[in-house]
Amino acid sequence: MFMTSRRHKQTVAGLAMGFVAFASATGCEAPEGLDTRRGALGSTNLVISQIYGGGGNSGTKYKNDFIEIFNRTTAAVSLSGWSVQYASATGASWSITALSGTIQPGHYYLVEEAAGTGGTTNLPTPDATGTISMSLSSGKVALVRDTTALSCSTGCLPNANIADFVGYGSSADSFEGSGPTATLTNTTSALRAGAGCTDTDNNAADFATGTVAPRNSASPTNACGGTGTGGTTGTGGTTGTGGTATGGTTGTGGTSTGGTTGTGGTGTGGTTGTGGTGGTIVLPSPTLAAVHVANLSFGVVGDTRPSSSTTGHYPASVDNIVNGIFTGLQTQNVSFVVGTGDYAYSSSSAGSAVPQYDDYMAARAKFSGKFLPTMGNHECNGFTDSNCPPGSFTGMTQDYVNTILSPSTSQTSPWFSALYLANDGSWSAKLVFVAANAWNTAQQTWLQATLAVKTTYTFIVRHEPANANTAPGTTPSENLISPAFTAGNITLSLTGHTHLIQLPGGTQPYGDSFGSTKAYEIIIGCGGAPLDAGPDYGYAVVTRRVSDGAIVTQAYQSANASAGAIVPNVADANFRFAVNANGSSNANTTLP
Amino acid sequence: MRSLDGLALLGLGVLLGGACGRTPSARAAPVAPAPGASASAALAPSAVAPTANRPVIADPVALEVPRVAGPVVIDAELEGKKIWEGDTGTTGNFKDSAGQGMVPYTEAKARWGDGKLYLMLYAGDLDLQGKVRAHDGPVERDDAFHLEFGRGDEVRVISVSVLGTVADALCRPSPTDPTGRSCDRSWESHARVAVDRDGTLNKIGDNDEEWVIEMAVPLAALGFADAHAGTRIPFSIHRCEIGHGSSRGCGGWGGEPLGELALAP
Numbered sequence: 001m002f003m004t005s006r007r008h009k010q011t012v013a014g015l016a017m018g019f020v021a022f023a024s025a026t027g028c029e030a031p032e033g034l035d036t037r038r039g040a041l042g043s044t045n046l047v048i049s050q051i052y053g054g055g056g057n058s059g060t061k062y063k064n065d066f067i068e069i070f071n072r073t074t075a076a077v078s079l080s081g082w083s084v085q086y087a088s089a090t091g092a093s094w095s096i097t098a099l100s101g102t103i104q105p106g107h108y109y110l111v112e113e114a115a116g117t118g119g120t121t122n123l124p125t126p127d128a129t130g131t132i133s134m135s136l137s138s139g140k141v142a143l144v145r146d147t148t149a150l151s152c153s154t155g156c157l158p159n160a161n162i163a164d165f166v167g168y169g170s171s172a173d174s175f176e177g178s179g180p181t182a183t184l185t186n187t188t189s190a191l192r193a194g195a196g197c198t199d200t201d202n203n204a205a206d207f208a209t210g211t212v213a214p215r216n217s218a219s220p221t222n223a224c225g226g227t228g229t230g231g232t233t234g235t236g237g238t239t240g241t242g243g244t245a246t247g248g249t250t251g252t253g254g255t256s257t258g259g260t261t262g263t264g265g266t267g268t269g270g271t272t273g274t275g276g277t278g279g280t281i282v283l284p285s286p287t288l289a290a291v292h293v294a295n296l297s298f299g300v301v302g303d304t305r306p307s308s309s310t311t312g313h314y315p316a317s318v319d320n321i322v323n324g325i326f327t328g329l330q331t332q333n334v335s336f337v338v339g340t341g342d343y344a345y346s347s348s349s350a351g352s353a354v355p356q357y358d359d360y361m362a363a364r365a366k367f368s369g370k371f372l373p374t375m376g377n378h379e380c381n382g383f384t385d386s387n388c389p390p391g392s393f394t395g396m397t398q399d400y401v402n403t404i405l406s407p408s409t410s411q412t413s414p415w416f417s418a419l420y421l422a423n424d425g426s427w428s429a430k431l432v433f434v435a436a437n438a439w440n441t442a443q444q445t446w447l448q449a450t451l452a453v454k455t456t457y458t459f460i461v462r463h464e465p466a467n468a469n470t471a472p473g474t475t476p477s478e479n480l481i482s483p484a485f486t487a488g489n490i491t492l493s494l495t496g497h498t499h500l501i502q503l504p505g506g507t508q509p510y511g512d513s514f515g516s517t518k519a520y521e522i523i524i525g526c527g528g529a530p531l532d533a534g535p536d537y538g539y540a541v542v543t544r545r546v547s548d549g550a551i552v553t554q555a556y557q558s559a560n561a562s563a564g565a566i567v568p569n570v571a572d573a574n575f576r577f578a579v580n581a582n583g584s585s586n587a588n589t590t591l592p
Numbered sequence: 593m594r595s596l597d598g599l600a601l602l603g604l605g606v607l608l609g610g611a612c613g614r615t616p617s618a619r620a621a622p623v624a625p626a627p628g629a630s631a632s633a634a635l636a637p638s639a640v641a642p643t644a645n646r647p648v649i650a651d652p653v654a655l656e657v658p659r660v661a662g663p664v665v666i667d668a669e670l671e672g673k674k675i676w677e678g679d680t681g682t683t684g685n686f687k688d689s690a691g692q693g694m695v696p697y698t699e700a701k702a703r704w705g706d707g708k709l710y711l712m713l714y715a716g717d718l719d720l721q722g723k724v725r726a727h728d729g730p731v732e733r734d735d736a737f738h739l740e741f742g743r744g745d746e747v748r749v750i751s752v753s754v755l756g757t758v759a760d761a762l763c764r765p766s767p768t769d770p771t772g773r774s775c776d777r778s779w780e781s782h783a784r785v786a787v788d789r790d791g792t793l794n795k796i797g798d799n800d801e802e803w804v805i806e807m808a809v810p811l812a813a814l815g816f817a818d819a820h821a822g823t824r825i826p827f828s829i830h831r832c833e834i835g836h837g838s839s840r841g842c843g844g845w846g847g848e849p850l851g852e853l854a855l856a857p
Contacts (some may be wrong), residue, residue, distance in 0.1 A: 470791065530802070
């Protein structure tokens, strides 16, 4: 059963978990009224989700500074009598902006602050307006339950009246947790992870810097939802009683003979509880209709474009390789194939890439399942720059959308997600297709929100590896993906761009430090493009092992691709590895 | 005449295989023509007859060079340039010293017309490195192609780097020179060069992709002022990918077996 509204909503079979359960699993707390304050810090369900102090500076986009608030709960919260307050990084003089109104669950609330003489763009319609001139780089911001000015510099916490507190920039002398956020610039704001959902009371960990993206009460909402909660960890067993040493009898004038030392009993640990089953999974738009499958198994192929071309089709050599790859994938019993980008070598003129895109789609037709592509830098206008202007979908990019993306997915956004659900409701998987070469604020907001939705497995599909920061969206997206992996919310990142295959973490034998260095990232860029390393052309198959839920990745190659027509279906013994759902390594690499 | 440091080190004898670990006296059996060049192999001239007292020298392999209507705009912008389409006149991936395809992938395409030799050089490259901008500078320290035209008493050497920097020289045998030849840097090839880079220069580890050279060289400058269909120009080309300041992979075409450009009608 599918819904195809702007937001796709899919109920997992067997759902029995209430809001409280999944809110806990995702770090979101119970709604206002159930538990409004947490601990001495006074953290609450409303959080400061974004801070920007560069507004109105020379060369900036936005004319005003702003503070953004987010409601992480499922209940509305009144802001009447509340305030946001600001002090300099080491100051104790606090400026106040009074708040009003109500912030709905999953909604943002934008507080516009002072304007400067620069900037070109007004903020979205603010929900409250103040006149605080905030520091570009560092300062302190508090969300306060009343309108009495704070007076602290250091040691602002704990304070029961402070609902949330953020020290931003390295010089801030008060903050939650281990440290302040990173220092901000004219073009970066401090963004709370999970599009506002993440709150571990640690500014350094909860915030990343990124493209400025103000959100107001009319912005798309963000439900801190996800799958069910994990089961309760079992309690430890009772520690055994140490054995009693029985001492020998001390002889008279002789040697004392010790008795046998007793053996301490060992407690048996309790059984780890099983994870809860799913909640309602809502992936932000753009997302494809969810698909139910018995098990998860898909192919990965990337970088099929030749070394050069003009307006022509694939050279025969490349055409043979690409056809061989999809012929091979057809034998692998995978339900779909993802593409990691670069389907043509062309330049910037509209229509110039179409012959090669047509060649690709003709070869892709040898595989009967679905094909889900992500775009590469060669789907951009002007491959030399390795990027597309943000939001520009002309020329080759439009060719890509018209010829590959839309026929494959029936949608036109180069970034999107796909949700796969187990028939028995035992797992869920999202694939997040990042268009790093068409990066813009909208995509960043979407990615944040998508990563905040918990699924059993999360796969990132992006053309460039983390090191390839020539694409405008590589580093900004990585700033969101990397913390998500650290939090155990990323299973694997599938990339291409570099024309080789490479195991996670830059592990040999394929490639070296010039490829991936991330523990969660593999490169599958051996689809026919001029090879940088590795023995041959081919693809990979990613499969969920039913017995333990691990994800096993196996690369396949032709026996001798350079000899001509190929069908790469020889399992590469050097390229097989397994990871758990949370991205941790699994030593058992047995194929499913 | 003075020795050209960089180019002399890349002298013909070395270029034929030494840069990848072999020397001319240790020539192996002929390497099969690269994919895409197989049709051209039929143009190879008669073999040099081996004798019992000298090593076997493989027949030169000819690369058939299609004739195009010039002039060709040299801008490394391949959009709409049909002259570079097709597999004819293409070396295919260079071979390394073991006769295997070079890693990273590297190839050259050749065309001729309007009194010029046109070349399109493709270099897969994970990290573009190039700093030498001065004409006739030591480009061998950068990512660069090294081309040699002619054999024997006069060899015209042109090196062109990822920056588009050209170092060219006329080299002659010199028994007294450690490299076996001395090179006159005052010779000018008058090559016109354009480069298109897909990646960032001198930034290690950021996963670059490739660079492409498009160039035109007057045939007269190469000593073939009267070039016509059927003319054969002794030719070899070689490239080492430079990574972390040193060579990581080398390959070439026309070193073993010897190469020739065969100008087609």
